[in-house]
Amino acid sequence: MNITVLGAGAWGTAFGKVLADAGNDVTMWAIEPEIVEGIRDRHCNEVRLPVVEQLPANMTATGDRAEAVRGAEIVVVAIAAQFARVALEPFNGLIPPNAIVVSLMKGIERNTNKRMDEVVCESLGLDASHFAAVSGPNLSKEIAQEQPAATVVACEDIDNAKKVARACTTNYFKAFVTTDVIGLEMCGSLKNVVALAVGMARGAGYGENTAAMIETRGLAELTALGEAAGANPKTFAGLAGVGDLIATCGSPLSRNYTFGANLGKGMSKDEATKASNGVAEGVPTTAAVVALGERYGVPTPLASAMNRVLEEGISCADMLAQLFGSDITVE
Ligand SMILES: NC(=O)C1=CN([C@@H]2O[C@H](COP(=O)(O)OP(=O)(O)OC[C@H]3O[C@@H](n4cnc5c(N)ncnc54)[C@H](OP(=O)(O)O)[C@@H]3O)[C@@H](O)[C@H]2O)C=CC1
Numbered sequence: 001m002n003i004t005v006l007g008a009g010a011w012g013t014a015f016g017k018v019l020a021d022a023g024n025d026v027t028m029w030a031i032e033p034e035i036v037e038g039i040r041d042r043h044c045n046e047v048r049l050p051v052v053e054q055l056p057a058n059m060t061a062t063g064d065r066a067e068a069v070r071g072a073e074i075v076v077v078a079i080a081a082q083f084a085r086v087a088l089e090p091f092n093g094l095i096p097p098n099a100i101v102v103s104l105m106k107g108i109e110r111n112t113n114k115r116m117d118e119v120v121c122e123s124l125g126l127d128a129s130h131f132a133a134v135s136g137p138n139l140s141k142e143i144a145q146e147q148p149a150a151t152v153v154a155c156e157d158i159d160n161a162k163k164v165a166r167a168c169t170t171n172y173f174k175a176f177v178t179t180d181v182i183g184l185e186m187c188g189s190l191k192n193v194v195a196l197a198v199g200m201a202r203g204a205g206y207g208e209n210t211a212a213m214i215e216t217r218g219l220a221e222l223t224a225l226g227e228a229a230g231a232n233p234k235t236f237a238g239l240a241g242v243g244d245l246i247a248t249c250g251s252p253l254s255r256n257y258t259f260g261a262n263l264g265k266g267m268s269k270d271e272a273t274k275a276s277n278g279v280a281e282g283v284p285t286t287a288a289v290v291a292l293g294e295r296y297g298v299p300t301p302l303a304s305a306m307n308r309v310l311e312e313g314i315s316c317a318d319m320l321a322q323l324f325g326s327d328i329t330v331e
């Protein structure tokens with residue numbers, strides 16, 4: 001298949017490699033000429049994915065929007081979530097009408113509080129049956145090194161989900177399918193907020209009990225919010241839910257975990273942003289999760305406490321103290 005990936009960041013490039021390894025012809029689109037030239041002329045992305053010395057030969061790049069999506073059967077979007085709308089609008093009308101548009105993004109748009117399925121469909125004028133989300137425990141560096149991993153593809157139209165899953169199946173990468181687009185979107189976005197909190201606790205020196213407490217209560221929070229938004233609760237027990245929570249909350253390869261760890265070690269939000277190697281989506285998404293909780297009438301103690309860390313600079317101890325009220329409640 002002809003597949004285009006919009007955004008040649010760490011995950012966009014690693015997923016482009018998966019697609020090329022699966023036998024597809026892959027065109028990466030990026031704004032920065034340095035990245036385009038690197039992928040097109042030298043088969044590497046030294047800026048965002050230096051761990052891969054030689055990208056596959058059936059992977060190229062362009063900075064031209066129309067050229068990038070011409071003849072594409074699948075268009076993958078891997079842009080920092082807060083910039084997805086502004087980056088995608090110029091592609092409206094350029095993408096072939098039957099193409100499936102796949103989002104790899106894990107975030108909620110700040111101010112509108114919209115999920116990426118909503119943002120992508122609105123900005124491209126896309127029918128939901130042609131939108132798919134891909135989410136799972138997928139740390140880009142490990143996948144770029146071809147370590148065995150699995151993911152989930154969600155699309156309202158299960159045949160389109162299967163088409164995308166087939167396109168990204170290799171001997172080291174396995175894709176499952178579901179129709180629960182909302183569940184997948186909520187899992188991917190909300191686990192980043194949990195990873196910030198776990199990272200912060202680790203950075204502050206706390207151990208396994210504290211990390212397990214945050215992960216478990218975080219899972220309960222994101223499941224409740226996801227269900228209220230229309231997701232299938234089973235999705236949260238799968239790869240995209242618990243699976244991604246385990247990977248992201250347990251690895252220094254995660255930008256969200258690392259951002260949190262730096263806060264826990266005493267860095268300010270600005271210092272942690274400067275130290276970050278790529279986008280930490282949980283940072284702008286946290287306020288959006290709090291707003292979604294208010295909209296759906298679901299308590300979000302973890303996101304609310306993390307929001308106070310990010311907005312008011314409260315300490316890790318205060319963040320953890322805020323997770324539980326004084327009442328004795330049923331778990
Ligand atoms: N890294 C990972 O392990 C995983 C990441 N994800 C998700 O995938 C998404 C992308 O992540 P990743 O590739 O790692 O992030 P990076 O930080 O490596 O890259 C971000 C990408 O967004 C692009 N971008 C930012 N602003 C704009 C803009 N205004 N117009 C066009 N492009 C823009 C960047 O372009 P430029 O380089 O030109 O700045 C870059 O390609 C995120 O939502 C993330 O949560 C999901 C699973 C795994």
Ligand SMILES: O=C(CO)COP(=O)(O)O
Nearest residue numbers: 136137138139254255256
């Ligand atoms: O989503 C991820 C792994 O599944 C990557 O997490 P980070 O965005 O925190 O690096």
